[in-house]
Amino acid sequence: MTALHEPAQAGSPHAFPCPPLRLVDHLAQRTAALVAEVVTRICAEVDFYRSLPAETVKTDVTRIVRRNFEIMLRVLRTGEPPSDDDLADLIASAGNRADEQVPLSDVLDAYHVGARHWWATIAGLAQDGTRFAEGDLVRIGDLHYAWLRAATRAVIAGYDADDLGRPSEPRPGRSELLAALIDGGRYREVAARFHLTVEPEYWAVAVAVEPNPDETDAMVSSTVAAARKVRRLQRQFDGLGRGEALYSLTAGGGIALLPVRPAPHAESTTAPPDAAELDDRLRQLGERMAARTTCAVDLVRADEVAEVVPQLRDLLSIAQRQSSHRPVVRFADLAVEFQLSRPTRASRLSAARLDPIADDAVLWQTLRCYLDNACSTATTAQELHVHPNTVTYRLRKVSDLTGLNLGNPADVLTALGAVLAATPRPDSAGCQRADLYGHSTE
Structure with a gap:
């Protein structure tokens, strides 16, 4: 990643004498309160943040505010500008907000709300009688500005995928391969074109995700809630597929193919070694999604995908209409119902x-x-x-x-x-x- 700042060197405008360590320690001891105060102010003062789901405020917003506070304290403690690792966290967070279509101006405004509150806290210490050596407040202000300037550039970089070299599709070729497998087309040619591997077998999963409370709240942005659900669902299937999953997902669910790769020299069995783990993790999917989920699952060969996926969608529809919810179903679970539904x-x-x-x-x-x-x-x-x-x-x-x-x-x-x-x-x-x-x- 290209550095978003110049390294601090003696005599450079980016290197500053450190402020009194007692100040940094004092602020660090108040981390929880100062972070909570900024989150509250952001939600009160920045228009778009008022429409964010409560869960997003409690998790993502609070996490990135705390991360910024920690980075600012490190800058104050060391006199060095934020590191590339620090800025990578801010870039990733800004990229998520961009995916959720949060206006860039509102994200920057949120950063400035935090910066203003934290500087007011520091300045307030002097007004309350804390004694600073001559020039200390100026040096602290310079360091505070160094953090804010670097953070602002990181946010802008997170919104500008071209500058980061981030591809518009994070999984090049995999959506084409999935489409070819489902259509029964020349999937091996597609795989070869994108230098991908067609696995002999896949767990095929049809998943339905019901709306969560955030999506039915008139005060919450439906775009933000939906984008958050899709990103979370993608993360779950990336984990299940060990980074090799093929999927087409929306906020309401979709289709995923998870490669089956038995351990070397493992004895051949009807169920692959990871079958029990898969079922357990799919049962936990609803909890991780904060919404009820239903999954229809079957083990298929690559050449069976086109035939089985439409049937899995039908099985999923039958499972959703059952009076007793089952988070994971297979054809054997609803065999009679499936046959009668043909x-x-x-x-x-x-x-x-x-x-x-x-x-x-x-x-x-x-x-x-x-x-x-x-x-x-x-x-x-x-x-x-x-x-x-x-x-x-x-x-x-x-x-x-x-x-x-x-x-x-x-x-x-x-x-x-x-x-x-x-x-x-x-x-x-x-x-x-x-x-x-x-x-x-x-």
Whole structure:
């Protein structure tokens, strides 16, 4: 990385005598308070920061304010301008804000808010009776300015990808390779063109990410919240794929291919050595994303990707419509449901069996919950927060209207196929809705 400052040398304008160490120690002891005060001021005084998600303020904004405070203290302590490593942190943070479309002027304004507050704190010590040697405040001001000047240049560099030599696509060729694999095209030619390797096998993952509270807050910028989710999701899959993952992701989810590379000389088994680890980490994905996630997973050869990925998307859709959330599903988990959901010439006729209850959200959801819970009246009643007798009454009404005997295994399969074949209703995303089911229809 090109240095954003000149090295400090004796006699150069960038080298300053150090201020009294007691001052630096005094400021360091107040780090938590001074950082918190600046974060509060930034959110109050800089327009765009008022719309940032609370989590972003608590984590990213607070972290970079603290990092700047630490850098400033080091400059005051040593008399040296910020190092390239220091500035790399500021550049990376500014790049994230650029990705989130935060105006550059607002980011610079935030830095100046912090600089003004910290200088006011230092100047206030003199007004409160702290004695500085002649010229100390001038030297401290020069050092303070050296930090702010370097930090300002780092922010501008973080917003200007061309000056940093940062490519517009951080993973050159991988999106093209993923597209070729999914389309069933000449993926080996694409890989060769970009000097990439096509692995014999991949974990194919279709992932759905539900909105988090920040995205539904009218005071929060939806652009910032979405960009943050995408970046976090990319980081998670980069970790899962050890930096070699192929993915196409949005704030709502997408598709990822994770290379499977068994350890050398490992005995061949049905499941690769990292299968259990993969499942565990995918189950933790929602916690790390601060939003509920659902993943449909399958092990595929490179030449199977084009066939399996569309089926994984269908499996994911079925899993999302289940009343009980499963963070990770495979075809074996929902085999019957998946087979019954396959579109055939009979699908329309199958779905038509439920036309008599199509406009009754309560009966529709009760039937779906009942089928999702292995036809257990007690479990269905528990999830719907109603009495088991209410569930029995509703199911009897379904039977009367549709002619399906839900005590007959064959009719249960017919009902399940009809539910899966029918177009999802607006209220059919889940069955735990107290407003719909908190009262009896008896």
